[in-house]
Amino acid sequence: MTKLIGYARVSTRQQSTDRQQADLLAAGVRRDDLYVDHGVSGARASRPKFDEALAALMEGDTLVITTLDRLGRSTQNMLAFADELRSRGAGLRVLNLGGGDVDTATPMGSMLFTIMAALAQMEHEIKRERVTDSINKRREAGKALGGRPRRLTDSQIRSAVSLVKGGEPAAQVARDFGMSRATFYRRSRALADQQGVV
Known part of the structure; x- marks a missing residue:
């Protein structure tokens, strides 16, 4: 059948x-x-x-x-x-x-x-x-393509950098701010490039 x-x-x-x-x-x-x-x-x-x-x-x-x-x-x-x-x-x-x-x-x-x-x-x-x-x-016009918004402000990154400069371990500071260590280093470098100094 x-x-x-x-x-x-x-x-x-x-x-x-x-x-x-x-x-x-x-x-x-x-x-x-x-x-x-x-x-x-x-x-x-x-x-x-x-x-x-x-x-x-x-x-x-x-x-x-x-x-x-x-x-x-x-x-x-x-x-x-x-x-x-x-x-x-x-x-x-x-x-x-x-x-x-x-x-x-x-x-x-x-x-x-x-x-x-x-x-x-x-x-x-x-x-x-x-x-x-x-x-x-959108890329040519310099518009955002979407994706995840930045969760941390530049001010928060500056605070994280200050903590690391004060002797706190970078991995712990990054974790406390809810980001990976790689993100912390990338964002702090970008901020330094942007401002000339951190």
């Missing part, structure tokens, strides 16, 4: 798979045949529940996913995966691909899958380009 094997994935633990699971169950996947990865990136080759879903696939079965990006990032990898399923006699069904569901077991479905996989990779690369471009523009 052929089965539908469902797979859902989210990249972070804070995200929910509820919507994906509801769509997969509505498409006919039994709860026992539903595999879910939480906090696993699509760029990773090995995904524990995905590997289990593939192991459960028998000839004639169909792997069902909600969207193409649940499979991965690269067109080449997605197409190789679809070919692997075909060679095993299993199908792939994508529920929300181009406004409807696509089954790679059909010639039209296979063609649509190829086109959409290429578009998904292109979209991912365009997003990456935009982020890189934005970072470069």
Whole structure:
């Protein structure tokens, strides 16, 4: 008897798979045949529940996913995966691909899958380009790039330097101020360079 094997994935633990699971169950996947990865990136080759879903696939079965990006990032990898399923006699069904569901077991479905996989990779690369471009523009404009804010003021660093000059161990002073020794040395050097003397 052929089965539908469902797979859902989210990249972070804070995200929910509820919507994906509801769509997969509505498409006919039994709860026992539903595999879910939480906090696993699509760029990773090995995904524990995905590997289990593939192991459960028998000839004639169909792997069902909600969207193409649940499979991965690269067109080449997605197409190789679809070919692997075909060679095993299993199908792939994508529920929300181009406004409807696509089954790679059909010639039209296979063609649509190829086109959409290429578009998904292109979209991912365009997003990456935009982020890189934005970072470069902020850097050129001298704007902050985010990251952790400085917790200690220059005045606090001066106090720490005074303690060390007074004979306190640098490691202990740094610990007392809630920073690493390396951070203490780096910040005190920067302050000295900035002011000429500490």
